[in-house]
Amino acid sequence: MPEDLHLEKLELFYQRQKVCGPINCRFSRGKINLVVGRAGSGKSTLLKAIAGFHNEVKGSISLDSQVFQADGNIALAFQNPENLFFNPTVGEEVCFALNQKGQSRDSNEEIGKKWLERWGLDAQKYWHKHPLELSGGEKRKVALSACTVLLPPVIMLDEPLAGLDYAGQLKLVEILEEIACDHIVLLVTHDPELLLPISSGILFLQNEEADYYEINQFIRNAVSSSDFYPLPKWYCQALRPFDGIREFPMINAASVHEFLQKKVE
Amino acid sequence: MLITFSPKESFLYSINPVIKGLITLFLIIAFSVIASGPVELGILLATVVIFSLLGRVDLLPIIFSLRKIFFLLFIVGLIQGFSQGEFDFLLALEAILRIVGVFFSAGIFVTISSQTELMYFWEQTFRPLALFGLPARELALVMVIAVRFLPVILSEIDRIRIAQMARGAKLSGGFGLSAVKSLLPLMIPTLSLAIVRAGDLALAMEARGYCVSRSRTRFRHYRVEFIDLLGLLLCLGIIFALMKF
Known part of the structure; x- marks a missing residue:
């Protein structure tokens, strides 16, 4: 199974207008790779470009240092399931x-x-x-x-959490954690907090630019300023006291619920 | 870029649909059968382009679509060029100009005619068939629906192809039987979805009161104005002038 997918100076265009880039990052297997950004920032276009469905692209994509050509080696779940x-x-x-x-x-x-x-x-x-x-x-x-x-080597999911109830979202996280052990998983989402514990890094697309963050750095920036990325308020408030320490504790709604239940008991 | 109706305000758009159709028909005949050289055909094509630009017609989709028949143009050019032994560039150019002219004329007609206008044009064209007891209106409707849904079906084929590739399926090409075999997974769902869509359309039309046996009234009335006749005469005049040239 491949180890990493490398994007180098990748620029995305839509009808000759630049959408995003240059993107320089390495998506590896073992953990999920998140892609976030506001609506219209180019998240879905990036997945389509990697899948070979969007051709207005400059730069290079390589899989284990070989030029990546999507041909029966990718899976892409679209934002709208009906399109599939x-x-x-x-x-x-x-x-x-x-x-x-x-x-x-x-x-x-x-x-x-x-x-x-x-x-x-x-x-x-x-x-x-x-x-x-x-x-x-x-x-x-x-x-x-x-x-x-x-289960092809590269699996890309565009907003897979949308429309799922909480049990369904937990199931998705469980399956993706398992799949990510042997496959490169890229996931576009607007609700990263549930997936942060099982992710290795975040590609953040905004204002035609792309920045890659380690999970802790991303949380630190989001917790200190809501202008950086709008994580849920409860999430930021729960993590703010830990801002001084090196690694944030990974929390989700389930762990908060567990904590509160213990407190009530 | 598909050639479809793109609404604008100009003299070309306001011409009566039947006159638009007739002008297109005369232009297609002129480009196809009139025995003239590449100079006359070039002048006619240039005139069509100039009038289109004056009439604010967006020619870009037509020019982009020309790329799709580039190979055909090349082959036709070669065949015509070598038709008299040694390669004759003027003969090749003449054949290419004829095809490009027909393509431009039809493309401009589609660009400047709305669905309602096309429907009206086909209805009037098929009208004589009613004398023989044929359902002229229904035939016109079938023509318009077919033209209207062609881009929808094409985009549906594209969607299915991408949906199949998105699952890690390798759609192999090849030649001959293997090429046909590789098309089957694409064609079967397209056909079945087209039938489902046709059923939906029939239901939608019946829900709005459409009935084959009843005669219907018309919301938009198209009258032939003086300017329409002037346009038709101008077109015929240019064609005859070039024939005499």
């Missing part, structure tokens, strides 16, 4: 990539069902349903499982 659907049933959606690889249909169905269950959907119940008839959260889960079932 083109089959009449959930089962066909999940098994599409497996079937394209030419394995036997029976074994693919078994793998697909297991993978769908892993994402928290009952395969028996959903297998023959039309993907567009599902709820927002269910569509998201089907799209994520259909995209990741092949």
Whole structure:
């Protein structure tokens, strides 16, 4: 499995207008790599550029020092899950990539069902349903499982938390933590606080520029000034007293809940 | 960049849809069959371009789309150039100018005509068929829907292709049977989605009171004005002048 994806002097353009860049950073496997930024900062365009779907690009992308050419070695879950659907049933959606690889249909169905269950959907119940008839959260889960079932070396997810309930978000974090051990995972999000404990770094896109931060440095900047990046108020207030120490304790809503419950008891 | 209607305010846009269609038809005939040399064809093409620019027509999408038929132009140029033994550049240029002229004329017509105008044009064109008991209005509607949905279907093909590639699927190309086989995963969902879309469209039309058997009224009335006839005469005049030239 590849070790890192290196972006060097990468500049993104949209209809000849510069969107962002130059981006210089190295996304590695082992932990998740986050991409954040305000709406329109170029996050989705960056993922599409790496996937080879956006060609207005300057600079270079390399995978383990080799020029990176997206060709059956990436998975990209779009922001809108409906954009991924083109089959009449959930089962066909999940098994599409497996079937394209030419394995036997029976074994693919078994793998697909297991993978769908892993994402928290009952395969028996959903297998023959039309993907567009599902709820927002269910569509998201089907799209994520259909995209990741092949587990290619580079996995990119565009705002995967959107539309998921809290249990679904925790499930996603759990699965991504596992996948990131062997794959390079890039994740675009507007709610990074849930993913910070399992991330190695953050690429922050703003004002046509891109800066890469270590997690602690990013939290320190966000906690000291809400103008830097708007993390939730409760998150910043909980972490502000730890500003002096080297590494911030990693918290999320679950740990805060646990702490409060202990206090009540 | 697709060639589609881009609304603007100018004399070209305000011409009666049937006259617009007739001018386009005469231009296409002139570019296709009139026996003239590259100079006359060049002058005609330049006149079309100048009038389009004066009429504020955005020619960029048409020029960009020309790139897609570049290979065809090259082949036609070669065949015509070598048609009399040694390569004749003027013959090659003449053939290329004919195709470019037809392409420009049709492209400009689509750019300056809204869906309603196109519908009106087709209706009037198919009108004589009603004499033989054929459903002229419905045929016109089919034509307009087909033209209207072509870009939608093309973008749908693109979306499905990207959705398949986004899952780590390798869409191999190749030649012959393997090329056809690689297209199947793309064509089957496109076709089934097009049928679903057609059903949705039928429902939407019926929900708004559309019925095949009833005669309908018209919201917009297009009258042939003096300026429209002047435009048509000007076009015919230029074509005849170039024929005599």
